[in-house]
Amino acid sequence: MQDVVEVRREPRSVEEIRGDFPILSRQVHGKPLVYLDSAASSQKPLAVIEAMNAYYRSSHANVHRGVYEISEEATEALERARTKVARFINARQSKQVIFTRNTTESINLVAYSWGWANVKAGDLIVLTTMEHHSNLVPWQLLAQRSGARLEFVPLTPEGLLQLDVYARLLEQGPKLVAFTQMSNVLGTINPVKEMIAQAHAAGAVALVDAAQSAPHLPLDVQELDADFVCFSGHKMLGPTGIGVLYGKRELLEAMPPFLGGGDMIRSVSLCSSTWNDLPWKFEAGTPAIAEAVGLGAAVDYLSTLGMDWVRQHERSITAYALERLQSVPQLQIYGPLTDELRGGVVSFSLADIHPHDLASILDQEFGVAIRAGHHCAQPLMEQLGLVATARASFYVYTLPEEIDVLVQGLRRALEIFQV
Amino acid sequence: MSMDYREYILDHYRDPRNYGRLENPTVHVEDSNPLCGDQVSMDLLVEGDHVTAVRFQGRGCAISQAATSMLTEMVQGKSVQEVVRLGKDDILEALGIPISPARMKCAFLGLRVLHKSLVLAGLERPEHADEHDDGL
Ligand SMILES: Cc1ncc(COP(=O)(O)O)c(C=O)c1O
Numbered sequence: 046m047q048d049v050v051e052v053r054r055e056p057r058s059v060e061e062i063r064g065d066f067p068i069l070s071r072q073v074h075g076k077p078l079v080y081l082d083s084a085a086s087s088q089k090p091l092a093v094i095e096a097m098n099a100y101y102r103s104s105h106a107n108v109h110r111g112v113y114e115i116s117e118e119a120t121e122a123l124e125r126a127r128t129k130v131a132r133f134i135n136a137r138q139s140k141q142v143i144f145t146r147n148t149t150e151s152i153n154l155v156a157y158s159w160g161w162a163n164v165k166a167g168d169l170i171v172l173t174t175m176e177h178h179s180n181l182v183p184w185q186l187l188a189q190r191s192g193a194r195l196e197f198v199p200l201t202p203e204g205l206l207q208l209d210v211y212a213r214l215l216e217q218g219p220k221l222v223a224f225t226q227m228s229n230v231l232g233t234i235n236p237v238k239e240m241i242a243q244a245h246a247a248g249a250v251a252l253v254d255a256a257q258s259a260p261h262l263p264l265d266v267q268e269l270d271a272d273f274v275c276f277s278g279h280k281m282l283g284p285t286g287i288g289v290l291y292g293k294r295e296l297l298e299a300m301p302p303f304l305g306g307g308d309m310i311r312s313v314s315l316c317s318s319t320w321n322d323l324p325w326k327f328e329a330g331t332p333a334i335a336e337a338v339g340l341g342a343a344v345d346y347l348s349t350l351g352m353d354w355v356r357q358h359e360r361s362i363t364a365y366a367l368e369r370l371q372s373v374p375q376l377q378i379y380g381p382l383t384d385e386l387r388g389g390v391v392s393f394s395l396a397d398i399h400p401h402d403l404a405s406i407l408d409q410e411f412g413v414a415i416r417a418g419h420h421c422a423q424p425l426m427e428q429l430g431l432v433a434t435a436r437a438s439f440y441v442y443t444l445p446e447e448i449d450v451l452v453q454g455l456r457r458a459l460e461i462f463q464v
Numbered sequence: 465m466s467m468d469y470r471e472y473i474l475d476h477y478r479d480p481r482n483y484g485r486l487e488n489p490t491v492h493v494e495d496s497n498p499l500c501g502d503q504v505s506m507d508l509l510v511e512g513d514h515v516t517a518v519r520f521q522g523r524g525c526a527i528s529q530a531a532t533s534m535l536t537e538m539v540q541g542k543s544v545q546e547v548v549r550l551g552k553d554d555i556l557e558a559l560g561i562p563i564s565p566a567r568m569k570c571a572f573l574g575l576r577v578l579h580k581s582l583v584l585a586g587l588e589r590p591e592h593a594d595e596h597d598d599g600l
Contacts, residue, residue, distance in 0.1 A: 399525035401500055402469070405567060409468075418500050432501040432523060461469050462526075 056354050063442045065090040065346075076412030079447045084229050084257060084390050084438030085416055086279045089343075093282055096342035097335045107331055109308055123334050126341030127324070133344040134274065135265040136291055140323040143290040143297070144332055148256040149179040151275035151290035152223075154327060155252055156183035158303045159273075159296065160221075163250075166192030169219040171249070173198040173206055173235075174428055175228045178421040180254040184223065193220070200428065204231040204380040211240065215247035222249050226258035230420045230436065231380030232363070232390035234262070238269050245270065250296070256280060259289075260440070261359055261388050263352040266291050278336065282441075283343035287336035290327070297323050304329040347441075355441055359389035362439045366391050366448045373455050375464060379429055389439035392420070395455055396464040400435040403458050411454040413447075468561055469526060476530035481537055484519045491585040495577045497569055502528040506536075506577045510585060513544050520577075525570050527563065532574025534558040539578065548588050550578065551595070 063069050066088050071078050080088060106116040108123050124139070131139040145151045164170070170184050174197045188195050196219075198211045206224075215222075222244045226237045237253055244251040252273040258264060259274075260281035266274050273296070278287040292300075302309055302320055306329035311319040320326045347355065364384040370376055375396040381387045395403060400417035407413035416436040419426045426432060437451055489507035496503040502524025509517040518536045522529050538554060539547050555571055556563060563571050582588035 401502075401525035401567070401570060402527070405527075405564065406469070409564070426501075432503075462474060 056350070059358070059442065059444055062350070063444075065092065066442055067091060067094070069442060073412045073414070074409050079411065079413040079450050081437040081439065081443070081447065081451060082414045082416050083260075083440035083443075084280070084436065086285070087260060087282050087440050088442065089284065089339075090282055090346050092346050093284065093339045093342045097284060097339040100335050100338045105335070108334055109325070119334055122338050122341075123332060126337040129341040129344050130289055133264075133348060134259070134289075134291060135267050137267060138294065141291055141294055141297065143292070143324045143327045144337055145288040145290050145327075146286055146333070147277040147279070147288035148254060148275045149183075149277075149288075151273075151288050152180055152252070152254065153183045154290055154303045155273050155275075155292075156187045158300045158327075159250070160184075160187040160191070162299075162301055164191045164193045164220050168193040169196060169214075169217050170194070171196050171198065171211070171214045171219045171222040173224045174200055175204070175206070175231060175233065175422065175425050176223075176225055177229055177254065177256065178423070179256075180223055180225060180252075181424070198224070200231075200425075203382070204228070204233050205386070206233075206235055206240075208236070208240075212243065215243055215249065218247060219244075219249045221252065223252040223254065225254040225256070227261065227388045227390070228380070228422075228425075229257050229390060230392050230422050230425055230434065232387035232392070233380055234258070234386055234388055237271070241270050241272075257388060257390070260347075262356055272296055278340040278343065281340075281343055282346055283340035284336045286333045287340045289340075294323065297327070300327075302326055302329070306330045308332070350441060358441060359439055359443075360384045362443050362445065362448065363387060363389050363391065365445050366437065366439070366451075369448050369452045370455075373452060374459065376455065379434060389443070390436065391438070392434040392436045394431065394434055395458060396462065398458055398462050398464070400433045402462075403435050403455070406458045406461060407451070407454040410457060411450055413451055413454050415451070470561060473526060473530045473559065473561070476533040477526040480520070480522075480529060480533040482519050482533070482540060483521065485521065486517055486519050489517075489519075491581045493577050493581040493584060495573065495580060497524070497528070497573055499569065500524070502570060502573055504528065504532050504574050504577045506532075506574070506581055508539075508578075508581050508585065510544065510587065515539050515542055515544060515547050520574065522574075524573070525567075527559070527567055528570040528573045531555050531559055531571045532577075535574045535578060544582075544587050547578070548582060548592070550575065 068088050104118040106119045108120040127142050128139045131142045198206050227234050241251040250272045253271045255274050255276040259276035274291040279285040309329040377394050379392045404417035418433050486507040490510040492507050494505035504522040506520045518539045579593035583593045
């Protein structure tokens with residue numbers, strides 16, 4: 046006998062979710078597409094595609110300028126998307142959500158605007174050796190221009206941050222610490238909440254690269270107490286061309302603008318201008334309106350699934366993948382071997398087969414799309430003593446059967462290469 | 465379109481021909497593929513109007529390394545005139561399998577290094593060598 050004590054929304058089956066993604070029913074090389082490259086960019090549900098379509102069909106005009114009906118609709122659509130994103134990450138106010146093109150632009154915005162105003166010669170910036178190039182190169186540029194120093198938190202052999210080294214670096218009083226919440230190569234989930242608290246105790250500002258975490262983990266910027274958080278729409282079911290910079294209001298308000306132009310000004314005379322309020326101060330020029338609408342639809346979609354469910358689903362797929370991959374002879378997995386410390390990303394190498402050859406065989410014989418290369422993390426590759434790895438990554442639509450096809454393809458590659 | 469890894473490709477990959485360095489090469493050039501990190505370096509010894517010896521070293525996928533190994537067999541002992549004319553078609557013919565667009569840059573890495581070497585040795589005009597560069 047069953048007592049119904051509360052009405053719970055039944056999670057939809059993954060098969061049902063897959064039905065929302067038109068691309069997942071296509072074939073490649075005559076085989077069903079097995080898409081295992083969501084860490085690079087996710088696929089898009091119909092809800093996102095149709096929201097953008099509907100916007101262009103019925104409401105497009107430029108924003109913040111027209112006094113006529115459809116311009117007001119477009120402005121409203123843009124600002125509604127901002128509110129949705131703000132809720133999704135639990136920002137206190139929508140104006141703390143600045144639309145950019147992607148994570149890379151968000152980080153660059155902070156490096157130029159905040160960095161230029163606050164970082165001086167001899168100042169210290171602390172990063173980690175697992176950063177994506179987009180959370181590394183902007184700080185190198187800032188260091189070159191300002192004369193600041195960069196220091197790096199190294200990794201343990203399992204691919205976790207050496208937090209004792211982090212604590213020691215904090216004793217030197219850095220101006221800024223910037224780290225990823227989840228490695229796009231090792232899958233490592235970093236203890237960012239604790240790291241941010243430590244950074245604040247040392248007087249540093251903390252930036253979180255959430256490119257891999259915002260799509261896959263429940264993200265609460267207030268709970269993390271992060272100063273800046275950066276992520277991309279295209280990795281979280283949204284379109285390309287839209288990204289987010291979240292910032293604490295006091296910091297954003299004190300920062301000089303990044304790009305100058307229309308929309309970001311309050312008044313302009315020939316030789317000087319005054320700046321618009323947040324968030325528009327940082328959104329010069331006509332924004333990516335349809336893309337913002339698409340991102341709004343994407344976070345709605347994710348919220349309906351529930352980010353706890355997303356994490357749970359990916360944990361179980363990752364646990365399954367770790368187990369199945371370890372059954373393949375001569376396969377080496379990089380990063381932590383437990384699903385608890387790892388997001389849905391698994392990098393590996395197989396015997397002496399180059400990752401590009403693996404990716405070609407998987408693509409052409411099995412319809413499996415994986416990533417092969419340095420994953421924009423060359424310093425990390427160097428630490429691993431590698432030039433490249435193969436990487437499979439998962440999302441809300443990944444099925445255990447797809448992991449089976451991957452494993453079958455890897456066994457076939459061993460046969461082809463006669464190892 | 466299927467790209468299959470024929471036995472002779474794997475053979476060149478596992479057991480590359482003309483692998484190593486020359487003692488006194490006329491020219492030495494290294495290059496890598498910025499997107500995937502594949503590397504090839506090549507030594508050429510030019511005596512009179514012939515390439516009398518060639519060696520290469522490299523690291524990367526089977527396609528890039530096998531194609532370079534095959535290329536060195538085409539170069540060894542040939543006249544400079546013949547070597548300058550070696551192009552993409554010769555590589556594709558030697559590989560003998562369809563190469564997907566994404567892998568073309570792997571297939572032509574060795575060729576690019578060869579033509580860079582010829583330019584550096586003053587045996588080929590840079591404009592001519594550019595024709596063998598896939599722009600990556
Ligand atoms: C950890 C991490 N940071 C930053 C980025 C850069 O994202 P985008 O190319 O969308 O700017 C990526 C994407 O690959 C990433 O995985």
